Amino acid sequence: TENAVPLTEHVRPGEPLLASQADQVVSARGEFVPGTDALVGPRLSEGREGWWTVTAFRVAGAPDGETVPVVRGWSEAAGVVDPAPTGEVTVTGRLLPPDGPVSPADAGEDTAGRPAFSTLSPGQLVNAWDVPSYAAYVAAFGVTDAAGADVSAGARDGGLEPVWVPPQPEESQVVWLNVFYGVEWLLFAGCLLYTSPSPRDRG
Numbered sequence: 001t002e003n004a005v006p007l008t009e010h011v012r013p014g015e016p017l018l019a020s021q022a023d024q025v026v027s028a029r030g031e032f033v034p035g036t037d038a039l040v041g042p043r044l045s046e047g048r049e050g051w052w053t054v055t056a057f058r059v060a061g062a063p064d065g066e067t068v069p070v071v072r073g074w075s076e077a078a079g080v081v082d083p084a085p086t087g088e089v090t091v092t093g094r095l096l097p098p099d100g101p102v103s104p105a106d107a108g109e110d111t112a113g114r115p116a117f118s119t120l121s122p123g124q125l126v127n128a129w130d131v132p133s134y135a136a137y138v139a140a141f142g143v144t145d146a147a148g149a150d151v152s153a154g155a156r157d158g159g160l161e162p163v164w165v166p167p168q169p170e171e172s173q174v175v176w177l178n179v180f181y182g183v184e185w186l187l188f189a190g191c192l193l194y195t196s197p198s199p200r201d202r203g
Helices: 122-129 176-195
Strands: 025-032 038-045 048-059 068-073 089-096 115-117 135-146
Touching: 025 135, 025 176, 038 068, 048 122, 068 089, 068 122, 115 122
Parallel strands: 038 115, 068 135
Antiparallel strands: 025 048, 025 089, 038 048, 048 068, 089 135
């Protein structure tokens, strides 16, 4: 999952994100859509509560110009405004499944008029942005411009701090409850063989 693959080759827009597709590091070329910054919080960063800044990213090569929500960075205060880079950029980050949507009553706005949500749901962001979207989001580790310069969070003082989402632990392939039942049945069968009368005893 740690070797970046092109987003457009890994998942298709309009389709649910499969468990086998989630947690993959992906890269995508395209442009951030102006005026689509949204806040999601509270989100923890090194034990501190704060806010993710999420922006619609129009993916180059997407079938119908779809976007994907990109977590550009984190800030402790909701009022931190760090404009998204303009022009064509390349985003690299971890592809993650959506959170469950919340009711409209749980959404609001920050002092800059940006919509604020308690969960990151692409379906809900689509309603705020009025743009088609992938059914997943990307937590960006890096953003570079066409010249290869770093324009990601943390590249300048006073802006957003970088977000790092580690790979999720792999599930154990051993189902211990099944192992327990298997041992239990072996013991049960052994007890039956031990207590069953021999043919001579039955005669």
